[in-house]
Amino acid sequence: MAAFTPLFICAVCALLLSAAFYVLKVFKQSALNLPPGPFHLPMVGNLHLLDIRRQDKSLMKISEKYGPVFTVHLGFQKVVVLTGYEAVNDALLNRADVFMDRPAIPIFYEIQHGNGVFFSSQEVWKTTRRFTVATMRDLGMGKRLGEEMMLEELHFLVELIKSFKGGPFRLRFLNTAPTNITFAILFGKRFDYDDPTFVTLLRLIDEVMHLLGSPFLHLFNFYPFLGFLLKPHKLILKKVDEVCVILKKRIEESKENVREKSLMSYIDALVLKQEQNQSNTLFHDANVLACALDLLMAGTETTSTTLQWAILLMTKYPEIQKKVHTEIERVLGPDCLPTFEDRKNMPFTNAVIHEVQRFVTLLPHVPRCTSVDTHFKGYFIPKGTTVIPLLTSVLLDKTQWETPDEFNPNHFLDADGNFVKKKAFLPFSTGRRNCIGESLATVELFIFFTGLMQKFTFKPPSGVKEAELNTTAEAGFTMRPHPQCTCAVLRH
Template identity: 70%
Template sequence: MASLGLTLLSPSETFALLGLVVLAILWYLKISGRPSLNLPPGPPPLPLIGNLHLINIKRQDKSFMKLSEKYGPVFTVHLGFQKAVVLAGYKAVKEALLSNADEFVDRPPVPIFYRIQQGKGVFFSSGELWRTTRRFTMSSLRDLGMGKKLMEGRMLEELHYLIELVKSFKGQPFKLRSFNTAPTNITFTLLFGDRFDYADSTFVTLLRLIDEVMILLGSPYLHLFNFYPFLGFFLKPHKMILRKVEEVRVILRKHIQATKETINANYLRSYTDALLFRQQEETNNAASTFHDENILASVLDLVMAGTETTATTLQWSVLLMMKYPEIQRKVQEEIKTVLEQGHLPTLDDKKRLPFSNAVIHEVQRFVTLLPHVPRSTAVDTHFHGYFIPKGMTVIPSLTSVLLDKTQWETPDQFNPNHFLDADGNFVMKEAFLPFSTGRRNCLGESLAKMELFLFFVDLFQRFSFHPPPGSTESDLDTVAVPGFTMRPRAQTTCAVPYE
């Protein structure tokens, strides 16, 4: 039982659990008698479970899409005792996050993320603390070269180490997870000022902890904790996550302390440097948001989320090229035509590689990497004729945007033609929102786009990727494993030099 995320209960614990259930029933009966707000329509809730009987807890995004077929693009669901408004489809999500950006800008206190960050940091904070921290983070990352030629040079340097790693396997099978190293190191360079050797014990530990946390975030029992936090005493995954996150914090605290002792105000090499320098500048400001707790939370946010998305997308890129070898060959032929052999790609090559660029975008669309990150209303809001009160959880479904039948010709198929016109020119689609949009869009969007293009092009310029011996393309599994992101299942690949 414990392996499933539950602890065995003693008689006293069982009695306590029953007491909690009784209290929950009384609470439900109390709120059910309140006058109904003019919320969007939705399926009628059952006692205690709300609409959970209609939702695949592992793939809530797909369940929301199904419910939207009956209740429309804006509807209400009951997740246990909690109400949430779901936005489904490109038009509703765009209208909310762009046209009504100020109304849908806050984050709800999702129990696991609140336990981790206590409302601090750059991703799960709200209000003035979020605005100040985000502005500072965006400014600092730009100063450090994010989206500029300086960062392109660092990526090409890191690419050298990734290529050597792939070569070291000498055509033998190796794990797709091996591709996490390079994107993770790019993020660490921004955060800490230096890259790690792939064999460095701290680097290996951080990679392991990030991986374990991201997997646990997809546990059904973790979702159960988020729906019924008062049952947390009896559940395990959130406790395991908190322990592993604390291990990451221990490493980060040591680094932050070491940086405090060596910081050079005339040469800020990293995001941590910039945070600590700003803290020194505001030493006498009692209202400053740059206190130790928020500094640690902000670095932790970028370590966890900033390393996961690009690294996982790169894994998907290799897996899908193995799955569709004819598309891989077409990518390689285009690269061979445009780039001289051994010539490192640059961002200037993007316009000359429309098919490769289309494939990279289609990978992100097809895998729907980040199904949704919840928002909450910052003020009382009227939307689509409904009233959504301040503080209401709102779920903008990015999966429903990236698979919207009104926006994509073949939404459920891997089809790079979604991003090509009749003449083979690359065309960006408005409904391409893997990084979300509006005021809460991904901080590292420009960084991720640079990494994916440079790493993808050079990898396929140098190698052909194939299933391991004894396997064929049909054996490859492209069904995602839900975690914090939609991850590919643990699989291996073989890389042979491309001639």
């Protein structure tokens, strides 16, 4: 028994020391009035309380006990979570300067090193965002030119779907049209759907976005020092390098020709900005590449995935699809091409598109970081604290939506069937850091969805019932529909 005494004493001392540290930490937290949260374990933090693939749903569950502003520990990192429309909107819109920065998320820092538009902060973010918004406007996005480009692409997508002759095809084929709009902005031209570069980029984007949902990738983000043991982040970096080879080649071509022609693409604009501003060190080669990569990845994933969801939900709910068809026939008929202005006369179709975005909660959250010490909702949040504004909790907020967990277009209609804007509709976030491509995506979704519904009736494959279609999300960078098929039958 005596041989175990030193070990026993050490164990007791360690426990007492841990308890003392915990008491001191609780006392300090109480003194500073930091947001409350669940008890956290050493090293693990509160990860044992989370479904790693659907962290948003787990955080919403925790908020039921601790309120709309609370603290969780993700491994070693302390994170403040904001849930519900009131808290998220107040932080991102009314306190935008405070909650504007990004923390260094390990996988994205490995890819971008703090450059680009999406995951950068402070002056890099302000400059590249301002430049990107102005360039997209100069290239005609949001104007008639952009709409004409979408209608042209709609034609190619319709022909692709017709080629299946009413037989089943994978929802992923719907990615082709929205992706080509982004490529036209980025490269200055559209691609044929069987073009080797187009096919390669589409595959790489899909693989990267899928890997970003891997539990082991989340583990790398929580414990980056364990990277040597983990695989997904290495695969992501390898595939991103393959994408960058294609982008670098296009950037070099632009450098050779950009002085000889008018700007045709976002890459041309980046290169010209770099050459005109030799003294501006923000537009160095790494940032030019990072900006192009951001547009390529984020610009293709969000709209194309939302379009997949829209068609899947129409396949699952034929009675809603029928109402959309009726409205399209009344406003457009079988042959008149849709324009974005038509949405004003198509309240039900517009409501369906909005409800798709609300229901699928495509991008649950992207972390922010406090730029200064701040007091928020009665709590103290120190400078540099990672903050999660949980968009899922806004789009499913029970105080804002009658049936938040159901697909219900009536959320956006009044008693007379008129379209109603909802303040809690924030799929693109809000405030100074809202999605750059929001206006472009809004037009794309209306043109492509309405154009497809005008031409086709979507039905489940033979032997599959509507009720059997899977509308639970597969977690990647975005919430994607599970791989499955639909059939498109020509209406006229």
